Amino acid sequence: MKILVGIKRVVDYNVRIRVLSDGSGVDTDGVKMSVNPFDEIALEEALRIRDAGNAEEVIVVSAGGDECQQQLRTGLAMGADRAIQIQTSADLQPLSTARAFLKIIEREDPGLVLLGKQAIDDDNSQTAQMLAALWDRPQATFASKLELDGQSATVTREVDAGLETIEVDLPAVISVDLRLNEPRFVKLPDIMKAKRKPLDVIPLEELGVAAEGNLEVGHYAPPPQREKGIMVEDAAQLVEELKNRGLI
Amino acid sequence: MDYPEIREAIAKLCKQFPGKYWQQLDREHAYPTEFVRTVAEAGYLSVMIPEEYGGSGLGLPAACAVLEEIQRSGCNGGACHAQVYTMGTLLRHGSKKQKEHYLPRVASGELRLQAFAVTEPASGTDTTRIRTRAVRDGNDYVVNGQKVFISRAEHSDLMILLVRTTPRDQVKKTTEGMSVLIVDLREAVGNGLTIKPIDTMMNHSSTELFIDNLRVPVENLIGEADKGFRYILDGMNAERILIASECIGDARFFIEKASSYATERVVFARPIGQNQGVQFPIAKAYAQTEAAALMVNHAAQLFEVGKPCGAEANMAKMLAAEAAWFAGDTCVQTFGGYGFAKEYDIERKFRETRLYQVAPISTNLILSHIATHVLNMPKSF
Ligand SMILES: Cc1cc2nc3c(=O)[nH]c(=O)nc-3n(C[C@H](O)[C@H](O)[C@H](O)COP(=O)(O)OP(=O)(O)OC[C@H]3O[C@@H](n4cnc5c(N)ncnc54)[C@H](O)[C@@H]3O)c2cc1C
Ligand SMILES: Cc1cc2nc3c(=O)[nH]c(=O)nc-3n(C[C@H](O)[C@H](O)[C@H](O)COP(=O)(O)OP(=O)(O)OC[C@H]3O[C@@H](n4cnc5c(N)ncnc54)[C@H](O)[C@@H]3O)c2cc1C
Numbered sequence: 001m002k003i004l005v006g007i008k009r010v011v012d013y014n015v016r017i018r019v020l021s022d023g024s025g026v027d028t029d030g031v032k033m034s035v036n037p038f039d040e041i042a043l044e045e046a047l048r049i050r051d052a053g054n055a056e057e058v059i060v061v062s063a064g065g066d067e068c069q070q071q072l073r074t075g076l077a078m079g080a081d082r083a084i085q086i087q088t089s090a091d092l093q094p095l096s097t098a099r100a101f102l103k104i105i106e107r108e109d110p111g112l113v114l115l116g117k118q119a120i121d122d123d124n125s126q127t128a129q130m131l132a133a134l135w136d137r138p139q140a141t142f143a144s145k146l147e148l149d150g151q152s153a154t155v156t157r158e159v160d161a162g163l164e165t166i167e168v169d170l171p172a173v174i175s176v177d178l179r180l181n182e183p184r185f186v187k188l189p190d191i192m193k194a195k196r197k198p199l200d201v202i203p204l205e206e207l208g209v210a211a212e213g214n215l216e217v218g219h220y221a222p223p224p225q226r227e228k229g230i231m232v233e234d235a236a237q238l239v240e241e242l243k244n245r246g247l248i
Numbered sequence: 249m250d251y252p253e254i255r256e257a258i259a260k261l262c263k264q265f266p267g268k269y270w271q272q273l274d275r276e277h278a279y280p281t282e283f284v285r286t287v288a289e290a291g292y293l294s295v296m297i298p299e300e301y302g303g304s305g306l307g308l309p310a311a312c313a314v315l316e317e318i319q320r321s322g323c324n325g326g327a328c329h330a331q332v333y334t335m336g337t338l339l340r341h342g343s344k345k346q347k348e349h350y351l352p353r354v355a356s357g358e359l360r361l362q363a364f365a366v367t368e369p370a371s372g373t374d375t376t377r378i379r380t381r382a383v384r385d386g387n388d389y390v391v392n393g394q395k396v397f398i399s400r401a402e403h404s405d406l407m408i409l410l411v412r413t414t415p416r417d418q419v420k421k422t423t424e425g426m427s428v429l430i431v432d433l434r435e436a437v438g439n440g441l442t443i444k445p446i447d448t449m450m451n452h453s454s455t456e457l458f459i460d461n462l463r464v465p466v467e468n469l470i471g472e473a474d475k476g477f478r479y480i481l482d483g484m485n486a487e488r489i490l491i492a493s494e495c496i497g498d499a500r501f502f503i504e505k506a507s508s509y510a511t512e513r514v515v516f517a518r519p520i521g522q523n524q525g526v527q528f529p530i531a532k533a534y535a536q537t538e539a540a541a542l543m544v545n546h547a548a549q550l551f552e553v554g555k556p557c558g559a560e561a562n563m564a565k566m567l568a569a570e571a572a573w574f575a576g577d578t579c580v581q582t583f584g585g586y587g588f589a590k591e592y593d594i595e596r597k598f599r600e601t602r603l604y605q606v607a608p609i610s611t612n613l614i615l616s617h618i619a620t621h622v623l624n625m626p627k628s629f
Contacts, residue, residue: 016508034256074253185264186257188291188304194253 001055001111001170003046004104007075008036009068010121023219026121035071038116040078042176044183045146046114047079054148055111057081061104063097065089069199076194077186083197088204093213094126101127102134103207110171112153117142117175128175138168141175251313254292258314261290262321267593270324274451274596279403284328287318288357293331296486297339301347302355308486309548312493319497320504322593324600326452326494330362330400333490336483337408337428341471346430350406362404363433365395365457366480373613374629375410375477376422380459382411382429388463389413389429391440395457397607401443403453407431409464410480413473428476430468439463450599484608485547485557488565491604492544495568498601499537502575505594506530506582513584526582533575540567559622562614569604569611576601 011017012032020027035043046058060075062068063086072083086100105113118125125141132139144163145156148170157164158177168174204211232238242248249255265283273280287293295311297303304310311332318325335354338346338361353359371377380393391411401407407430414425437443440462446454471479507530510521520526544567547560576598580587587594605611619625 070252074256077253077257183260185261185290186253187289188254188257188295191253191257192304192306 002057002059002108003049003055004101004108004110004113005039005043005046005058005060005075005080006101006113006115006127007039007043007060007062007068007071008116008119008121009033009062009064009071010036010119013037013120019220019222023221025220033067033071035074036116036119036121038118038120038176038178040116040183041178041180042114042116043075043078043080044181045176046112047184048181049112049148051079059084059108059110061086061101063088063092063100063204066201072199073191073194074186076197076199077191078184079190081197083199085199085201086204086207087201088211090204090211092211093215094124095130096209096211096213097127098130098134099209100204100207101131103209104202105131105135112148112170113173115173115175117177125175128173132173135171135173138172139174140166140168140172142177143174144177144179146174146176146180249313251310254310254313255317257290258292258317259321261286261292262318262323265323267322267591267596270322270451270593270596271590274590277445277447277451279400279453280324280327281403283323284360284403285357287328288331288360291355291357293328293357294355296332297335297351297355301339301351303351307552308489309545309552311490312544312548315490316493316497316500319494320500321497322501322597324451325497326600326603327400327403328362329490329494330364331360333483333486334361334364334408336486337470337479338430340482341428341479346467346470350430354406359406360404361406361408362400363398363407365398365401365407365409367395367397369394369396373610375480376416376426378410378412378426380409380411381415382413382427382464384413384466385463387466389466389469391429391459391462391464393459395459397446397454398457399452399454401433401453401455401457402445405432405434407433407436408470410476413476419474423477425474426476426480427473428470428479429464430470431462431464432468436462436464450596450603452600452603485551485561487608488561489544489547489551489557491608492540492547492561492564492568495565495572495601495604496537496541496544498572498597499533499540499568499575501597502572502579502594503530503534503537505592506533506575506579510582520582529578530582533571533578536567536571536574540564540571543567559618562609562617565604565609566611566614569601572601573605 012034015031018027049055050058058080059082060072060080061084062072076083115128140155142158143155144158147154152167152169154167292314294303295306299305315325354361368378382389382391409429409431411427413427416422419425440460442458444456446456448454510526511519513520544564547557547564550557579594580598583594586592620627
């Protein structure tokens with residue numbers, strides 16, 4: 001079985017982001033970029049599945065400009081067998097990404113697709129769901145535990161009410177949550193080896209997928225500054241204060 | 249910045265060793281065994297060992313990235329930096345047999361080559377006056393003498409030792425007559441070598457060595473007898489550039505801490521960083537650090553292509569150590585009272601980074617080198 005893992009290049013989670021003064025986006029100039037942390041967890045899970053003998057190959061896929069090869073190389077250094085860059089200079093929306101991934105699925109025929117539950121840049125949390133629908137295969141989102149059993153997977157999902165356990169038939173799309181595992185750090189010899197692992201570049205046009213999206217972003221703005229809080233004496237006063245502000 | 253993949257990997261590795269880990273070691277005066285083992289096993293201490301001996305064969309700039317990033321993340325590479333460069337003496341001047349015997353196991357982390365013994369109580373910076381003597385007796389050298397401030401000797405398997413094989417008054421040039429020996433500490437301790445820890449301002453595992461009729465096999469001599477000083481000098485440029493990178497890492501740690509604290513900490517109803525009295529010193533520390541980093545980079549590139557880089561390596565070490573110290577002082581000031589509280593790690597890093605204006609070479613000696621070797625002024629000693 002092959003496992004396909006999505007890798008997105010995003011602003012590092014430690015960076016305090018700044019909105020561009022014209023509101024057209026976030027300043028990424030000279031800013032540290034990393035693998036989306038949820039994708040790293042997805043990759044870690046895929047590697048563990050492979051190393052336990054339940055898959056033969058782990059392929060990391062990223063859609064983006066050539067800069068994202070750095071994140072693909074990180075994935076290869078962690079232990080992925082090969083990488084595919086879907087080359088585009090456009091900032092893809094989730095639906096386009098899902099369409100492009102579907103084309104890769106058609107070429108590679110994976111038994112499992114693991115994605116992060118969301119990318120920490122736009123926090124969309126859509127690609128996995130859209131991909132499963134386009135592919136017409138089961139999906140299990142927000143996985144905090146994953147067990148493979150031949151032709152199916154048992155997935156514990158983190159939902160608002162707590163945990164939910166479901167079983168999905170494979171092939172399936174599974175999006176992973178924070179508590180699934182603790183990703184490994186990369187060893188130097190593996191960084192060196194990663195330079196020699198295959199990385200295929202496929203232009204987006206070659207997949208027949210259009211880069212234009214159907215969403216239009218108005219503008220970006222930083223969240224308003226937090227106002228000074230007050231100390232309340234007891235629950236009654238808390239309720240009172242919330243009422244006064246029209247919050248309940 | 250160069251080597252982004254190495255920097256990212258180190259940052260992630262170091263996250264497993266947060267401030268709490270170092271604070272506890274500090275309280276217990278304990279060596280960061282777990283940290284050093286993790287970094288070594290992940291291959292980051294053998295960056296400069298050639299691939300044929302099991303290292304990754306990357307150059308000095310890659311090693312600089314490793315050590316800078318360790319310091320920047322709040323960890324203390326002082327516990328293991330010697331493993332990165334001490335092997336250089338062995339690599340460049342050791343015999344094929346010695347290299348094959350030691351290097352692969354140093355590369356894998358199995359053998360720790362962390363100790364490097366030059367300094368003596370009575371000679372200090374004036375290395376040619378070392379008194380530790382090695383006298384040939386059959387297939388052994390018999391060594392007698394004393395060394396001081398020898399770091400990590402209790403946490404290393406091997407040690408590079410500088411000794412006099414011909415007395416100073418019997419050589420034409422005072423830099424002649426010294427030799428380099430590899431000492432197997434596992435055998436030496438209790439058989440002529442006594443190691444006594446020195447309590448220092450920071451947790452650096454420095455020790456005093458008492459050497460009393462220690463027998464070292466002649467096959468452990470590196471290169472030729474009496475030419476050892478040159479072998480040691482040879483490794484010093486790499487050492488200075490690497491230590492300078494650590495200082496850049498320290499400086500960046502302090503600047504990142506100070507600028508984010510100054511943005512968040514509100515007194516007088518505004519972030520303290522809104523006051524120019526607070527923000528200007530941090531900006532100045534940044535400018536100094538970036539300038540020093542350029543010199544470190546320049547020196548590392550010269551070293552890498554085999555060009556002379558003595559003056560540049562020395563200037564890089566001096567400028568980076570000073571930038572780190574100024575950034576540290578600024579950071580303590582920015583944190584106010586909290587800069588003194590151990591849980592913020594500022595005071596620990598502040599103590600740790602002070603060392604690099606004294607060791608491995610003090611600022612005065614660097615200035616003297618520039619004055620006499622670059623500017624051709626008369627030598628004072
Ligand atoms: C924590 C720690 C770890 C160390 N680790 C090691 C180690 O692993 N291995 C090792 O071999 N050594 C080690 N050292 C020793 C270190 O390299 C020496 O302390 C350093 O070289 C200075 O030597 P000294 O202490 O004898 O000072 P001295 O030589 O006594 O100098 C004292 C001061 O006088 C100044 N001075 C001396 N001569 C002149 C001159 N001619 N002109 C102007 N100023 C001068 C110096 O700059 C210095 O400021 C370590 C030291 C410390 C503190
Ligand atoms: C060991 C120790 C013992 C102490 N003992 C006592 C004690 O016995 N009793 C007691 O009451 N307190 C004590 N303190 C507290 C000490 O007085 C405070 O730490 C000090 O007043 C600074 O306050 P702060 O730490 O809250 O810093 P902050 O007020 O947060 O200031 C942080 C930095 O911002 C600067 N800053 C703030 N506002 C401005 C501005 N408008 N313009 C320019 N710069 C600004 C400050 O100068 C400082 O450098 C002690 C502190 C320590 C570390």
